[in-house]
Amino acid sequence: MESSQALAALAALAHGMRLSAFRLLVQAGDSGIAAGEIARALNVPANTLSANLAVLAHAGLIDGQRRGRSIIYAARYDAMAALLGYLMEDCCGGNPRICSTLTDVMARSRCPDEVQ
Numbered sequence: 855m856e857s858s859q860a861l862a863a864l865a866a867l868a869h870g871m872r873l874s875a876f877r878l879l880v881q882a883g884d885s886g887i888a889a890g891e892i893a894r895a896l897n898v899p900a901n902t903l904s905a906n907l908a909v910l911a912h913a914g915l916i917d918g919q920r921r922g923r924s925i926i927y928a929a930r931y932d933a934m935a936a937l938l939g940y941l942m943e944d945c946c947g948g949n950p951r952i953c954s955t956l957t958d959v960m961a962r963s964r965c966p967d968e969v970q
Contacts, residue, residue: 855940859914863937866913871898872906879916879929886928889918 867873874896879887887895893903907927910916914933918925946953 855936857940860937860940862913863915863933866909866915869906869909871896871902872910875903875906875927876910876915876929879927880931880934882928884928886919886926888921888924888926890924892927 867876875892878892878895889903889907890900892907893900896903907916907918911918911927914930915937916927916929918927920926942956945956
């Protein structure tokens with residue numbers, strides 16, 4: 855990821871409503887959520903939400919697909935992973951105290967293994 859892409863993503867997330875919408879979409883998984891449902895969940899007007907979702911889409915963090923009369927938005931996990939990778943690249947300077955803390959955070963945020 856280039857620094858300009860990281861800056862765009864971080865700027866898009868540096869707003870309460872956009873951060874809340876992005877987190878909601880991350881939790882929703884690949885199936886995404888209709889714009890109307892996002893507006894209701896965040897208790898915001900549809901036009902305000904639309905403008906904020908456009909900022910997230912322009913930053914490459916989400917995608918929207920029209921399905922019938924609705925637009926279904928979904929998080930772009932590849933973009934999220936690239937941003938996190940960019941932020942952690944060359945991190946820690948080899949300091950195990952710092953690295954172990956970050957490793958613990960990553961371990962807690964992992965998806966549960968699929969049931970076999």
